[in-house]
Amino acid sequence: MFKNLTIGQHYPVESPVHELDPRVKIIMTFVFIISLFLIESFITYLVVGLFLALAIKVSKVPIKFVIKGLKPILMIIVITFIINLLMTPGKIIFQIGFIKITEEGIRQAGFMAIRLTLLIMGTSLLTLTTSPIILTDGIESLLNPFKRFGLPAHELAMMMTIALRFIPTLMEETEKIMKAQKSRGADFESGNIMSRAKNLVPLLVPLFISAFRRADELAMAMEARCYRGGENRTRMRQLKISKGDFVASGIFIVYFAAIIMIKIW
Amino acid sequence: MLRTKICPYSIRTVYENKYMGAYMIENIIKIENVKYKYEKESNDYALNGISLEIKQGEFTAIIGHNGSGKSTLAKLINSILLPTEGKIYVKGMDTSDDSKLWDIRQAAGMVFQNPDNQLVATIVEEDIAFGPENQGVEPSEIRKRVDDALNTVGMYEYRKRPPHMLSGGQKQRIAIAGILALNSDCIVLDEPTAMLDPSGRREVMDTLKKLNKAGKTILLITHYMDEAVQADRVVIIDKGGIKLDGTPKEVFRNIDEIKKFGLDVPQVTELAQELVKEGINIPTDIIDVKELVDLLCQ
Numbered sequence: 001m002f003k004n005l006t007i008g009q010h011y012p013v014e015s016p017v018h019e020l021d022p023r024v025k026i027i028m029t030f031v032f033i034i035s036l037f038l039i040e041s042f043i044t045y046l047v048v049g050l051f052l053a054l055a056i057k058v059s060k061v062p063i064k065f066v067i068k069g070l071k072p073i074l075m076i077i078v079i080t081f082i083i084n085l086l087m088t089p090g091k092i093i094f095q096i097g098f099i100k101i102t103e104e105g106i107r108q109a110g111f112m113a114i115r116l117t118l119l120i121m122g123t124s125l126l127t128l129t130t131s132p133i134i135l136t137d138g139i140e141s142l143l144n145p146f147k148r149f150g151l152p153a154h155e156l157a158m159m160m161t162i163a164l165r166f167i168p169t170l171m172e173e174t175e176k177i178m179k180a181q182k183s184r185g186a187d188f189e190s191g192n193i194m195s196r197a198k199n200l201v202p203l204l205v206p207l208f209i210s211a212f213r214r215a216d217e218l219a220m221a222m223e224a225r226c227y228r229g230g231e232n233r234t235r236m237r238q239l240k241i242s243k244g245d246f247v248a249s250g251i252f253i254v255y256f257a258a259i260i261m262i263k264i265w
Numbered sequence: 266m267l268r269t270k271i272c273p274y275s276i277r278t279v280y281e282n283k284y285m286g287a288y289m290i291e292n293i294i295k296i297e298n299v300k301y302k303y304e305k306e307s308n309d310y311a312l313n314g315i316s317l318e319i320k321q322g323e324f325t326a327i328i329g330h331n332g333s334g335k336s337t338l339a340k341l342i343n344s345i346l347l348p349t350e351g352k353i354y355v356k357g358m359d360t361s362d363d364s365k366l367w368d369i370r371q372a373a374g375m376v377f378q379n380p381d382n383q384l385v386a387t388i389v390e391e392d393i394a395f396g397p398e399n400q401g402v403e404p405s406e407i408r409k410r411v412d413d414a415l416n417t418v419g420m421y422e423y424r425k426r427p428p429h430m431l432s433g434g435q436k437q438r439i440a441i442a443g444i445l446a447l448n449s450d451c452i453v454l455d456e457p458t459a460m461l462d463p464s465g466r467r468e469v470m471d472t473l474k475k476l477n478k479a480g481k482t483i484l485l486i487t488h489y490m491d492e493a494v495q496a497d498r499v500v501i502i503d504k505g506g507i508k509l510d511g512t513p514k515e516v517f518r519n520i521d522e523i524k525k526f527g528l529d530v531p532q533v534t535e536l537a538q539e540l541v542k543e544g545i546n547i548p549t550d551i552i553d554v555k556e557l558v559d560l561l562c563q
Binding site for chain 1: 335343345367370371374375377379382383384385386387388390391394395396397399400402403404407408411427428431441444445459551
C-alpha cells in the first residue's frame with residue numbers, strides 16, 4: 001500500500017525551472033511572497049498572475065498539478081473569503097437581518113482570496129520542481145551563514161534527510177503492525193473518536209519502541225561510518241550557480257521591480 | 266608494528282601498496298586476551314579472554330549461537346565498544362586510543378545485521394557517499410569512489426533509487442558498497458544475512474567472495490554453516506571464548522563437539538560421517554556437496 005509512496009509533491013520532468021539552483025529558487029519564492037503582500041490593487045495581481053503563468057509554463061508542470069496543490073487549503077481560502085465578506089465595515093449594498101455585505105467587504109474578500117491562491121500556487125511551484133533532497137541541500141546551504149549565531153544548520157538538514165529516509169520504512173512497519181494486531185482481533189475502524197483513539201494504542205506503542213531501536217542502531221551505523229557532525233564534512237553533490245540561474249534571477253528582478261513601480265506610482 | 270607508528274597515514278598507505286607482498290603476512294587485526302562485560306558490577310563476561318589474529322586478505326568466519334559473544338567482538342573491533350581488559354589492534358592502532366578512532370573505523374568498516382537501520386540517505390548513491398563525505402574527501406574523488414563501489418557490488422543501475430524500494434539483499438550490498446567507499450582494508454560483517462531470504466544471502470556471499478579475491482580482508486560473523494564453509498578460516502566462539510579455530514575442513518570434522526556448542530554442522534559433513542560409520546571408505550572432513558558426489562561416484 002505504501003510501497004510507491006512519494007514524499008512531497010515533486011513532479012520529475014526536465015525543465016529550466018527544475019534545473020535552477022535550489023537556493024535561487026528558495027530566495028525567489030521568499031521574495032515572491034513578500035511581493036504579494038506589497039500589492040494594493042487588482043491590476044497588480046494581473047502582473048503576478050502573468051508572471052506565475054509564465055513560470056508554470058516554463059517548468060513544464062501541468063497546470064492541473066499546481067491547482068491540485070490548492071485543494072488542502074481550499075477550506076482556508078473559503079473561510080477567509082467569508083469572514084472578510086461579512087466583517088468589513090463600509091457602504092452597505094445588501095442586508096438580511098444582521099448579515100451585512102458591504103462594497104469594501106466584497107473587494108477585501110476577493111483581494112484576500114486571490115492573494116492566498118497566488119501564494120499557494122507560487123510556493124507549490126518550488127516543491128513541485130525541486131526534489132526533497134535537493135531542497136534540503138539548498139536549505140542547509142542558505143542557513144550556513146547563520147551557523148556563527150549558533151544555528152545548527154547541518155544538524156537540521158541531517159534531521160530532514162533522516163526523516164525523509166525513514167518515513168516509508170516506518171509506514172511499512174505501521175502497516176505490518178496493523179495487520180499483526182488485526183489478526184489478534186484489534187479493531188481500528190469502528191467506534192466513536194474516543195474509542196478509536198484508544199484502539200490506536202496497541203499500534204503506536206510497538207511502533208515507537210521499534211523507532212527508538214532503529215534510531216539507536218542507525219546512530220551506531222553512522223558512527224561506524226565515521227560520522228562526527230558537520231565539521232570538515234564535504235558533499236558529493238555541489239550546488240552550483242549556472243547561467244540559467246542568472247537569467248531566472250534577471251527575469252525575477254524585472255518582475256519585482258514592476259510590482260514596486262506600480263505600488264509607488 | 267613500529268612502522269605504523271612513525272609514518273603518518275597517507276604515507277603509510279602508499280608504502281603498503283608498494284610492498285603489499287611484505288605486508289600480506291602481517292596481521293591486520295590483533296586481539297590480545299580481551300575480556301568484556303556489559304555491566305561494571307556483574308561477573309558475567311560476554312567475552313572471556315579472547316586472543317585472535319586476522320591476517321591481511323584472509324576470509325574468516327566467526328560462528329557461535331546467540332549470546333556467544335560474537336557480535337560483541339565485532340563492535341570491539343570497530344571501537345564502538347572498548348575492551349574491559351586486554352587490547353585490540355587494527356592495523357597496529359590501539360582501539361582504545363581516542364586519537365586513532367576515525368582511522369580505525371576507516372580501516373575496519375562495519376556492516377550490521379538490519380539493512381534498513383544502516384542506510385542514512387534517501388537515494389542509494391547519496392548513502393554510499395555518506396562515509397567519504399564524513400571523512401572530508403574531495404567531491405570529485407567521492408563521485409569516483411561511489412561509482413567504483415556501486416560497480417563492485419553490481420548495483421550501478423540502482424544508484425538513483427530510494428533504498429526502501431530495494432530488496433534486503435540489495436540493501437545489504439549497498440551497505441557493503443558504503444564501506445568500500447570508505448576505502449576500508451578490512452570489512453567486519455555482523456550477521457549481514459540474518460534477515461535475508463536465501464537469494465539475498467547468496468547475493469551477499471557472492472559479493473563478499475568477490476571482494477576477498479580483490480584483496481579485502483573479510484571477517485564474517487554468522488550462524489549459517491553453509492556460509493562458514495565458504496571462508497578460508499572458521500573460528501567457533503562459545504560462552505565468550507574461542508573453542509575451535511582452523512580451516513573449514515579442520516573445524517567441521519569435529520561434529521560432536523560442534524553440536525555441543527548448540528551449532529549445526531553442514532549437512533554434507535554430517536552425511537559423510539554417517540557414511541563412514543556405516544563402513545564406507547571416504548574422508549570425514551568433507552564440506553562440499555560436489556566433493557562428496559565426486560568421491561562416491563568413483
